[in-house]
Amino acid sequence: MYRWFFLVLVTGIMVSCSGTSEEELIGDWQSRAVFSDVPRSHAATFVIGDKGYLCCGWNGYQVRRNDVFVFDHTSGAGQGSWGDKLGDFPGKRRSHAVGFSARGFGYIGTGYDGDETDMNDFWRYDPDRDEWTEVAPLPAYTRRGAIAFSLFVGDKEYGYVGFGLHDGTHDRLYLSDIWQYDPDGKTVDENGITLDGHWTIITGHGSSKREGAAVFVIENKAYICNGRNQNGQVSDFWVYDPNSAEKWKNNPPRPMNDSNPDEDYDDDYGGLPRAYGVAYVVSVGGQLRGHIVGEKSSNWEYDHVNDLWIQRTQFINHSLPRSREGMVSFSFSSGKAFVGMGKAQNAYYDDIWEFIPLIDDYTYNDY
Numbered sequence: 001m002y003r004w005f006f007l008v009l010v011t012g013i014m015v016s017c018s019g020t021s022e023e024e025l026i027g028d029w030q031s032r033a034v035f036s037d038v039p040r041s042h043a044a045t046f047v048i049g050d051k052g053y054l055c056c057g058w059n060g061y062q063v064r065r066n067d068v069f070v071f072d073h074t075s076g077a078g079q080g081s082w083g084d085k086l087g088d089f090p091g092k093r094r095s096h097a098v099g100f101s102a103r104g105f106g107y108i109g110t111g112y113d114g115d116e117t118d119m120n121d122f123w124r125y126d127p128d129r130d131e132w133t134e135v136a137p138l139p140a141y142t143r144r145g146a147i148a149f150s151l152f153v154g155d156k157e158y159g160y161v162g163f164g165l166h167d168g169t170h171d172r173l174y175l176s177d178i179w180q181y182d183p184d185g186k187t188v189d190e191n192g193i194t195l196d197g198h199w200t201i202i203t204g205h206g207s208s209k210r211e212g213a214a215v216f217v218i219e220n221k222a223y224i225c226n227g228r229n230q231n232g233q234v235s236d237f238w239v240y241d242p243n244s245a246e247k248w249k250n251n252p253p254r255p256m257n258d259s260n261p262d263e264d265y266d267d268d269y270g271g272l273p274r275a276y277g278v279a280y281v282v283s284v285g286g287q288l289r290g291h292i293v294g295e296k297s298s299n300w301e302y303d304h305v306n307d308l309w310i311q312r313t314q315f316i317n318h319s320l321p322r323s324r325e326g327m328v329s330f331s332f333s334s335g336k337a338f339v340g341m342g343k344a345q346n347a348y349y350d351d352i353w354e355f356i357p358l359i360d361d362y363t364y365n366d367y
Contacts, residue, residue: 027299027313028359032338032352033071036082039348040065040341041326042276046099046106048127050074052330052338053086055108058095059348064114066093068125071352073332080338080352090132091123095326096144100159103183107135107159110143118142118167122181124196136187136197140177141166145211145276149222153242158182160202160240163227165211174209174229178202178240205248207238212275216290216331218304223290225256226274233273252307265308271298272309276325283335284357291355293339294327299355315339315353324349 035054043057043065052071058064068086075081089108097111097119109122120138125131138161146164150157162178178201185198210227213234217223222240227233235257238250254260256272277294290302297314315324327342340352 025311025313026358026360028356029313029315029353030356032354033076033080033082035069035341035350035352037067037069037085037350039350041343041348042095043326043328043341044097044099044108044111045328045330046101046108047330047332048101048104048106050332050334051127052332053099053106053125054328055089055099056094056097056111058114060343060346062114064093064095064112066091071330071338073330073334073336073338086130089123091121091134092119094119098146098148098161100148100150100161102150102157102159102181105183107148107181109138110146110161110164112144112167116167118144118165122197134195136185136195136199137189138179139199140179141173141175142168143175146175147213147215147224149215149217151217151222151240151242152220156184158242160222162202163210163213174211176207176209178205205238205240207250208234208236210234210275214277214279214292216279216281216302218281218288218290223253223302223304226277226292228275233275235273253304254307256309268311269309271296271311272300278327278329278339280329280337280339280355281331282337282355282357288335291337294342295323295325297323312357
């Protein structure tokens with residue numbers, strides 16, 4: 001069984017990345033059910049079964065959101081549907097948080113409360129009871145703009161959280177640590193209270209510090225890319241396999257820039273690096289492919305078998321390219337994925353789009 005998350009990408013017929021025009025790019029963005037509440041950016045999401053859950057975020061006003069909604073991609077005559085508000089998230093209002101799912105539960109944590117405070121708390125959501133429970137906090141720097149995903153180690157599923165920005169009173173730190181969450185563990189907090197869950201540091205990687213990174217999971221491996229730090233946008237690219245002797249690898253996967261002057265496969269890779277885009281996974285012909293989109297309108301597909309990035313139809317709405325930041329994505333085991341919302345300058349969006357691969361006429365896009 002494959003699980004991916006979300007924060008977390010699609011396949012089509014290969015075309016040359018060099019000199020492609022929009023007419024040559026493959027794939028179709030089709031409009032789906034509009035979000036049922038106020039537009040927002042930088043919300044946190046997780047997927048359980050056929051449903052994607054959205055929590056918190058920001059709509060440009062000073063107060064962050066703490067509401068929770070669910071998107072069912074199997075309903076609405078193929079359009080999907082947003083149910084009524086499930087209630088409020090019991091932690092502080094926040095944006096720039098992360099979410100993951102593990103063992104049938106959803107988890108939301110970290111983030112920024114809009115009042116110069118980053119957080120490291122975590123909460124577990126039980127979809128059968130519609131209940132939230134506070135679990136062990138991340139035992140590290142508070143942060144915003146982190147990544148989260150879930151993987152199986154043997155037959156047990158674990159959550160992972162890492163990277164991000166810690167913006168403290170006297171310091172501003174870009175982070176590179178990654179932590180594994182064990183739902184079966186226990187943690188005693190500073191007040192002597194026992195909380196569910198236990199965090200363990202994951203070592204051995206050499207990736208750059210970053211906030212606003214993206215991650216997608218294919219065949220129980222996490223592919224980590226993008227983001228920015230004090231030196232600008234990050235272009236290194238890493239894969240984590242928890243069941244391999246060599247858990248961390250890069251090169252392959254190769255960097256996301258034009259680093260090989262003797263080859264032409266990466267001539268257009270300058271459009272790949274970005275921060276606060278989103279990743280998603282789509283199945284084409286039974287094969288999973290990862291994608292990144294957002295912050296820039298360009299939409300890139302990763303072929304993990306051949307370690308190649310291929311440009312696909314850009315994300316467009318209202319017939320114009322939109323470089324949105326803080327979008328959300330849902331990737332489902334059905335092989336379908338949905339992307340939308342976010343912000344462009346001072347505009348906030350409530351639209352949701354499904355990416356349909358293998359359509360080679362971009363004029364079919366449902367703008």
